[in-house]
Amino acid sequence: MRLTWEELGWERVAPRVGRRRLPDWDCTAGLVVGEEAALMIDAGSSLAEGAALRADARVLTGAGVTHIALTHPHFDHVFGAAAFAGVEIFVAGGSSEAYVRGREELRADAVRNGLDPRAAEEAADSLVRPHRSVRSTWDLDLGGVGVRLVRTGEGHTAHDLVVVVPGDPAVVFCGDLVEESGEPQAGPDAVPSRWPAALDRLLALGGEEALYVPGHGAVVDAAFVRSQRDALAERFGVSR
Helix, strand or coil: CCCCCHHHCCEEEECCEEEEECCCCCEEEEEEECCCCEEEECCCCCHHHHHHHHHHHHHHHCCCCCEEECCCCCHHHHCCHHHCCCCEEEEECCCHHHHCCCHHHHHHHHHHCCCCHHHHHHHHHHCCCCCEEECCEEEEECCCCEEEEEEEECCCCCCEEEEEECCCCCEEEEEEEEECCCCCCCCCCCCHHHHHHHHHHHHHHHCCCCEEEEEECCCECHHHHHHHHHHHHHHHCCCC
């Protein structure tokens, strides 16, 4: 008998859609399961975490992950990707070089944030160049389930990608454009002046009734996203 989402420690968000809150950095990994394919959203902070996610997905899907969407090039979202050998990897257009030339920066950031240095080095050395760059939108048919990958523009980073799963309700995986478990983090690669506009586009994609899955924290609604958009605009002095 196949185990349920909850029995594996996942949260079922909608039919065929689930997410897991990973330890240490409370980072989200998402999974969308079709009849013919499955999409993982983000891959965890280490090869071990990625391997655990892949094993869970195999149990939940009966087959395994065929595609990964990486929402942005930060270690806690991408360092598990190399555990998914043979899987097609999608990223926001313009970010591919961060996974090749930016390995050392990713490794150093991981160590600064508490990842074991050996695990960080192993994951950085194993990172591969993504297969597909999403310049605007990219539609995937997983077999009875369609998803849309959207490059929303700059915000948390210069290369943010979101995943929209149509339905009733729709589900939007936001990456770190939205954070619920703490104040949104704006590091040196953030583009604060454009972050509020990216959230406006996010809300237009999902609508008022959608469920918004943040990069860190609990699932939220449109009102939360709008409130965070306004707080970011005030924080960074961005007018409408």
